[in-house]
Amino acid sequence: FMLTSSQKRQLKSMANRLNAVFQVGKDGVNRNMIIDILNYLNKNELMKVSILQNCPQTKDEVADVFSTNGIEVVQIIGKTIVLYKHSENAKNPIILK
Numbered sequence: 001f002m003l004t005s006s007q008k009r010q011l012k013s014m015a016n017r018l019n020a021v022f023q024v025g026k027d028g029v030n031r032n033m034i035i036d037i038l039n040y041l042n043k044n045e046l047m048k049v050s051i052l053q054n055c056p057q058t059k060d061e062v063a064d065v066f067s068t069n070g071i072e073v074v075q076i077i078g079k080t081i082v083l084y085k086h087s088e089n090a091k092n093p094i095i096l097k
Contacts, residue, residue: 007096011074015082020050028057029065041085045094051079
């Protein structure tokens with residue numbers, strides 16, 4: 001499932017008002033973090049993750065790990081990654097145009 005550019009634009013504008021929910025630190029992205037992020041996305045569909053200075057992985061490597069786990073990387077701004085995953089169980093489902 002690939003997002004169209006207009007869907008990405010829509011998600012980016014929605015993400016503007018969000019704060020980062022998770023931080024990737026010295027341990028990088030691990031299995032537990034992926035599980036926690038998938039659980040969060042299952043309820044909320046859209047989130048921001050910030051990458052701390054001490055993260056051993058580059059932001060592109062972090063983004064690749066998310067993509068590999070079926071999470072859509074909407075945008076990478078500086079040290080922040082915007083993630084999206086459609087969910088049937090979302091509290092307020094996002095209707096993509």
